Amino acid sequence: MLGLDAYHLSLITAVGISVGVALSLNLITGFCGQISLGHAAFYGTGAYCAALLTKAGVPFALGLASGALLAAVLGVVVGLASLRVRHDFLAITTMGVGFLFIGVVRQQDVLGGELGVSAIPDPGLGKAGFALLCVGFAAAVSAFSVYVKRSWMGFVFDAVASDEDTARVLGIDVPRYKLAAFALGTALAGLGGGLYAHNVKFIAPDSFGFVESITILAMVVIGGIGSVGGVVLAAVVLSLLPQWFQFIDDYKLLLYGGLLFAVMRFSPGGLAGATRAVLARMRGA
Amino acid sequence: MKKHVLMLVFGALCAAHVAGADTLKIGFNAPLTGFAAADGKSALTGAELAVEQINAAGGVNGKQLELIVYDDQASPKEAVPVANRLIEQDKVNIGISGSYSGATRAAAGVYQAAGVPYISAYAVHPDITRSGDYVFRTSFVGEVQGRAGAKLIGDMLAKKRVVLITLKNDFGKSLAAGFREAAGQFGVNIVNEYEYSIKDRQFGPIVAKVKSDNPEAIYASGYFFTAGPLVSQLRSAGIDVPVIGQEGYDSQKFIEIAGAAAEGTIITTSLDRDSNAGETRDFIREFEKKAGYKVDMVAASGHTAVKVAAAALAKATSGKALRDAVAATRLVASTGEISFNDLGEVRKDVQVQVVKNAAWHHHSTISDAKLLAPPMK
């Protein structure tokens, strides 16, 4: 593709998956205001489901779709929890779901247990083809996000996010929209998981733990909760960071943690919020 | 001595002369940040030492070795672009993993597909070498060490009632599998098995249960940072039967953590501290000088992997020919005499070490080729 070497293609692939998955969380947390600290569980569900199916000989596309579906089913179940608990409690509940997910996967020999799943078959698209598929995934999720944001559904999501009780008083079926946000967001995360599994070709429980959930959440909040452009930018930058920062090796995670802290501390609206503030000041001046 | 200095100066001059122009490149991925950084650093220091030694002695066929190092955070996700970068951008002749199983397994597929040989220094996952014929491993798979552990307990120490305390990860699980497989052969009866997670440091409940099981020996898998607290807690609960561990214990840190309780702990590993072999003694001395701390198994593994790579590079520098050269390796390295089977798994003796006077020392050597035969497919 465009004469890029395998290294750049592997970066593009990773970035494409990250963008799609970050936007999938943005649907739930950004648009609908339901904080989730366990998104990697859905991403992992998709990865495991797709990997095990294609290993059993199921075609790649069908494996991906099944992974997305299973993740969505799980997502709706967790979404039911969001009807019962809110805010901080929801954050901790979803975190619990994440820990429970890897806790269970670790113990199941059917799922590879601690050894994970290796030798996941190559989808046969070639490195360039696969990179293109992942970029397509990212583009499709971006377009979908923009579409949802402008639709009636996006409007309702916004109402639920800013004041759930008022939305209810206005006669909006809040539970239905919350479940819809969870179903859509987790299905897309599951799809991203299937792509990840067929990119790395090896999955193990550790790849879908709390750290991964935080990584995804960081992309959303650093980009700016709810902002499609901001989240895309943050996902691109944060997933390239470890590669770019090879030269400052030792300080990489320190910088990452510091960045997360600094953005929240000084610009809770993320990159998007900061940009808006700067633009507003320029217009004012 | 003077001769050595001259050689060093000469080596340095040569290095300056050929700098960047015509070196043989070895790609190296290791966790230099994150939870596994301690092992990553040790493996890297061991590998750097090997490169320095080889370059000081004139390099490989007159060419200097160059180690190109990237951090993979022990994460499969990061390991894939790192492997691609080493192969495509840095054009390395051969790759070495100084990393854990997940990252190594993910990178191995990339090396295999690109037709660049890849040597795993100490990752234990059984599927690593199954990535294909370009992937090799210079350390034991878990099963082999588990079988050696069964022989050590059942045969050499003649203890029959054994409790397994298994670390819940690929390392612990495959050790336990190997141990169970060979247990019957040596009349070992596994009374009970308990599992713990790599994050556990408090083993109170397991210790209490083991005490009531009253075993003759304990086969406990783990790393120094889990095994140190475990052994010390077993001893302070009054359990004084032998504790048998593996290469994960193999660090001076284990003894620092467990203190007096460490005395008498026996492990199967691949580095013999009291070895008479020049290569091993030389490595231990030079490593401790360079690193400033006591040698460990991971460092020796990084060192060994570079030596294997260099020996193969002397015969061929790329592709199939280099792969065949690695496969045909016959070499005495710091971790013993190395050769590979058809799958790319190492064949070497298992070293048994014991803690005496707050240091690791020679206990015995297990060289039963049949028992220690690594998997063939």
Place this chain on the structure above:
Amino acid sequence: MLFLELFLQGLVQGSIYALIAIGLTLVYGLLRVLHVAHAGLFTLGGYLGVLVTNASGSLALAMLVAIAVVGSLGMAIYRLCYQPLLEKPPFVALIASIGLFIAMEELYRLIFGPYGMSYVQPPLQDVIVFAGLSLKLAELTTMAIALAAVVGLALLAGRTRLGLAWRASVTVPQMAASFGIDIVRIRYLNFFIASGLAAVAGVMVALLNNLVEPTMGSVPSYKALAIIVLGGLGNVRGTLLAALALGVIESYGTIYLGQLLDRDAIAFAFLIAVLMVRPQGLFGKR
């Protein structure tokens, strides 16, 4: 006998959880902030405990130094990190706290090295045998400290003017302020006590494991969140009960449920089950 030993070991673990979680619940009670970086302070306590004990030979001195340094750092974190974020939605402070925690872990690794540190001559290693049950002195001390902390907090809150002001600031902050209570001072005090308790927990855990590592706080940080929710956020007594109960359940779980569920997942399985039935937590009031 085994049943009792497992129970006792569960109480030891539960006491550690309690020391960490009580501080967390104090912070939540006053500020409604989920203070993940609390576990970073716990780790620092462990490092200070080892460093000072190794240098001076006195565990008591190490404990005091750890409390003073970590307590002050806790106050600084409040001032620099949480205070400016109190008006923002709750997730902002939560994520800032997670970022701070990651950065702290990395700082410890860079400063103290990746290998961890141990007491050269760990104190309190004697084993006490009573009625066939054996317990290390360090384990007994941990339980005693946890108990003392809860009793001390109860006395402080119930018997002193300061405690009255404190309780008022938790329940009705605006009214407390209008009655002339210096809410900011109360918050500083709150952070000092919470962080001091975490420091003590760090020193004791470092002693029990004879090891401090940069990542020592990673399990307690998230498990303590589960505990304070189960305990009914902001409720000290509930938190103590939840911590002890979790310790005991994990102790039996390690032996009898080991094949089924990870020990670290037990807390969260429990948490989710409880929240679905009682969204306000086990001991929380509606």
